[in-house]
Amino acid sequence: MxxxxxVVAHSERATLRVGDVFLKVDADQARIDVEVEAMALAPVPTPEVLWRKPPVLAxxxxxxTTLGRLGGPSTGSPTAWAAAGAAIRKLHDAPLPLRPGRAGRSIIALAAELDDECELLVTNGVLPADLVTRNRQVAEAALRPWTPAFTHGDLQIAHVFVDGDGVTGIIDWSEAGQGDALYDLATFTLGHExxxxxxxxxxxxxIDLDVIHAWWSLRSLLAVRWLIEHGFDPFSPGCEVDVLRSRM
Structure with missing residues (x-):
């Protein structure tokens, strides 16, 4: 047997691997709907859907293998990273899906969320005030008008698989939809500048590098408390807090 x-488990969802099958368990069926729909539309390699029986997607x-992970070394060659960039561009140039994605939140809503999170990080003593203030300043460059693209929405390097120098597939599409293309590029290179x-x-x-840097800061600021609350450690070497420190 x-x-x-x-693979990953927290209060919102869990992913299990049994042989060559991944079982994704998610109480929010809307996320699974988005994932299945996005994989069907995306013009890049995606996993084959074997079956679906709520709350499980197989x-x-x-x-x-993946290109690496946040906080760890990259296992991919420069050519493999470039191939991933070409695949991301192909996705961003594709016809838009109907739904807005995580990378498509409005500027006003995102700025309000960011300000609230920065206040909590300082008030609760999670991060030093000067670190939060500096990264909030850097993050401002991301809060600008953008042209909608077909975005993955959670394009961590652990979600991109390569074989040699070619991309074999991209996983975890539950945050996909219309959004800011530079959010995807920043997420993909987070911690691997x-x-x-x-x-x-x-x-x-x-590419506007100031916007990429801004998304690194913004995404990290929004992630720190969530990661801690769900059993992850953003203070690990090379992870979100180190990303924030690198902007000082």
């Missing part, structure tokens, strides 16, 4: 491996494992040039080379167009 294949071993059951817990998908096939992808060939290859050394590969940003490779990704941009593959993406194939000029």
């Amino acid at each position: 294949d071993e059951v491996k817990v 998908i096939a494992a992808l060939p290859g 050394e590969h940003l040039d490779d990704v941009i080379a593959g993406y194939g167009t000029d």
Whole structure:
């Protein structure tokens, strides 16, 4: 019998692996709806949906390995990172899905959420005030008008699989929808700034680096408390708090 491996688990959802099958358990069926719909529309390789019986979605494992993870070393070559950039560009150029995604929150709503979170981080003593203030200043550059694109919405490097120098698939589409393309690029390179040039080379167009830096700060500020509350450690080397410190 294949071993059951817990890939990730917290109060909102869990993902288990049994052999070559991933079982995603999510109490919010709307997230699963978004994921299935996005995988069907995305013009990049995605996992095969094997079956669905709420609250469980079963998908096939992808060939290859991930490019790495936040807080860990990258296992991919510069060519592989560039190939990922080209795949992301293909996604962003695709016809828009109907739904707004996580990367598509309004500027006003996002600014209000960010200000509230910054206040809580300081008031609760989670992060020093100067660190929060500086990164809130950096994050301001992300709060600008943008042209909607087909975005993944949670494009961590652990969600992109490669085999050699080619992309074999992208997983975890529950936050997909219309959004800011630079949010995806920033999420993908978060904590791996050394590969940003490779990704941009593959993406194939000029990128406003100030906005990428802004999204690194903004995403990290919004993530720290959630990660702590759900059993993760944003203070681990190379993770969100180190990303915030790098902007000082």
